[in-house]
Amino acid sequence: MKIAILPGDGIGPEIIEQAVNVLNALGEKFEMETAVVGGAGYAAHGHPLPDATLKLAQEADAILFGAVGDYQYDALERSLRPEQAILGLRKKLGLFANLRPAILYPELAGASTLKPEVVSGLDILIIRELTGDIYFGQPRGVRTAPDGAFKGEREGFDTMRYAETEIRRIAHVAFQTAQKRDKRLTSVDKANVLETFQFWRDIVTDVHKEYPDVALEHMYVDNAAMQLVRAPKKFDVIVTGNMFGDILSDAAAMLTGSIGMLPSASLDANNKGLYEPSHGSAPDIAGKGIANPLATILSAAMMLRYSLNKAEQADRIETAVKKVLGQGLRTTDIHESGTTKVSTSEMGQAVLKAL
Amino acid sequence: MKIAILPGDGIGPEIIEQAVNVLNALGEKFEMETAVVGGAGYAAHGHPLPDATLKLAQEADAILFGAVGDYQYDALERSLRPEQAILGLRKKLGLFANLRPAILYPELAGASTLKPEVVSGLDILIIRELTGDIYFGQPRGVRTAPDGAFKGEREGFDTMRYAETEIRRIAHVAFQTAQKRDKRLTSVDKANVLETFQFWRDIVTDVHKEYPDVALEHMYVDNAAMQLVRAPKKFDVIVTGNMFGDILSDAAAMLTGSIGMLPSASLDANNKGLYEPSHGSAPDIAGKGIANPLATILSAAMMLRYSLNKAEQADRIETAVKKVLGQGLRTTDIHESGTTKVSTSEMGQAVLKAL
Numbered sequence A, B: 001m002k003i004a005i006l007p008g009d010g011i012g013p014e015i016i017e018q019a020v021n022v023l024n025a026l027g028e029k030f031e032m033e034t035a036v037v038g039g040a041g042y043a044a045h046g047h048p049l050p051d052a053t054l055k056l057a058q059e060a061d062a063i064l065f066g067a068v069g070d071y072q073y074d075a076l077e078r079s080l081r082p083e084q085a086i087l088g089l090r091k092k093l094g095l096f097a098n099l100r101p102a103i104l105y106p107e108l109a110g111a112s113t114l115k116p117e118v119v120s121g122l123d124i125l126i127i128r129e130l131t132g133d134i135y136f137g138q139p140r141g142v143r144t145a146p147d148g149a150f151k152g153e154r155e156g157f158d159t160m161r162y163a164e165t166e167i168r169r170i171a172h173v174a175f176q177t178a179q180k181r182d183k184r185l186t187s188v189d190k191a192n193v194l195e196t197f198q199f200w201r202d203i204v205t206d207v208h209k210e211y212p213d214v215a216l217e218h219m220y221v222d223n224a225a226m227q228l229v230r231a232p233k234k235f236d237v238i239v240t241g242n243m244f245g246d247i248l249s250d251a252a253a254m255l256t257g258s259i260g261m262l263p264s265a266s267l268d269a270n271n272k273g274l275y276e277p278s279h280g281s282a283p284d285i286a287g288k289g290i291a292n293p294l295a296t297i298l299s300a301a302m303m304l305r306y307s308l309n310k311a312e313q314a315d316r317i318e319t320a321v322k323k324v325l326g327q328g329l330r331t332t333d334i335h336e337s338g339t340t341k342v343s344t345s346e347m348g349q350a351v352l353k354a355l
């Protein structure tokens, strides 16, 4: 089994190192190959997603991704900026199903800005469609407005689009995932305003017929944003489009106050996937050895479970992570008084030991 | 001065009644005329925004709006549903600037799901563009996909569009509003993905040249959703597009835990405006006399300030509302032990007395 390792920028290399150590300690035979991506890809080859990196990602059975983005690339034109690598990988590998758990570990309840009773024990899963919607819809650009009240003026425009197949396949992933959890699915849309999402609602309702054991609820995106703040524990699985999912999954992650703990998976139709922490490249703390490697280590666990068919090894890693939390070890981002502050590598070592 | 009174559905009539009482008690000469809107408009005239209602709204100097929507209208085709009234009024009256304060009254800090230290004293203002973006952009619909990977299949689609004039005018409102507050403006976009919002960022940056005294910061919408949960008090004024504003303003309102307290204004280029509570029609509690009328009463205050040039009267109302809160009076939605639970009309009466 071949794993592509794409550390990227900022804290990416440091946290990936710890996750690779954990993978190496499992006693499995993985072939791991590393390639540059994001700003590092641009620096080395003039493009955030160099051909060789894309090729490696295509050949691999799974991809472990760090994070991309750093100050010195901010001024580049958009097509060369680090985040294009991630958009390119999603689209070119057909990684349409993004799974983002928002879990609050009991030991970390204090880190949340929400009251403990509102978030303790939080365990929700946001499934975001990742290759369609306004992220990729053509046409798009800046043009002279062809019609409307501002005809003849310059305007920026984008196209939101969802085809039936795109909605059906993410709906199937969502219902099947809900079946393995609490069997409750909330489909988030804006059917009262958008044609795309009235269509989305119609298709999701149709797919629901194949999953009568799952309770389906439709919710407008503005209301979903409110309910996430008001009573997040009422959700089980949420499925939504690319744009709404971008916003809601980040809001949900932040509810936990410990985004340094949250992994993510982006899967294609055959469960090949890209795995990355939900947090970013944090260039302000890069190289200081204080980044939290646990989201990346937990991403490696998701990889074992979803793409490499090694659920037991995934369990081992997740148990080890819980153990080090129980031991009171904390990186800076989740440190509070009464716990022991550790560095990135110390945290990685502790997980290895707990394995 | 003529005020159009549009009570609407659900709790709309009850809360509007209290706000009208307050307006009547000010000792000013207002001509007030009432018309049906939303479900009530459909029930009476077969359309959520009957011609007579639109005409009244057009002739008036300001509009006081309750809320629309009720269960029995849910199954209507979209063009006849209650919320079309509000979309129609915004577009037809050119109400492009939506001002939504998210304020947490110190007395109500306990109502928030967030920790008191994170939200107490919260006072931010979200300015949402209200007549453009994907809400109204043509073309839109369900069609056979003309191109792309799903060519030939059925798809739903919408168009996000912002013309230069639309961005400039909302940016001017935002900078001018920030000048009257803490002089800090956050423009929320998704310039890393959307052409519309790269264009938005460029224009906002250009308008900024006219307001050198205001500190401008650009933030991606996913990050803004996170920062609202993490550290909402760091914001002063936020400006964003119609779709992102829909989501963020509701999230921000919910941070306070007391959405029954939050007014809103939707203004045209001449400060004519529509004023409405930030909460909805709450059909589940309609007719029970327990709805909180304060958001509507505070909306009337905003109306006096922005459209009717009666800032002193607006101050009087706001002071009166603070006074009744100080007296410990609470409707059900904001009630906690140690305070006095009052009905909709008792709360209205208390404000009248405090005036």
Ligand SMILES: CC(C)[C@H](C(=O)O)[C@@H](O)C(=O)O
Residues within 6 Å of the ligand: A083, A086, A087, A246, B192, B193, B222
């Ligand atoms: C970097 C950006 C293009 C990306 C997105 O918007 O999808 C990021 O926010 C994410 O959620 O992975």
Ligand SMILES: CC(C)[C@H](C(=O)O)[C@@H](O)C(=O)O
Residues within 6 Å of the ligand: A192, A193, A222, B083, B086, B087, B246
């Ligand atoms: C009812 C709906 C069309 C409306 C919107 O999306 O603008 C509402 O959510 C609002 O924010 O006023």
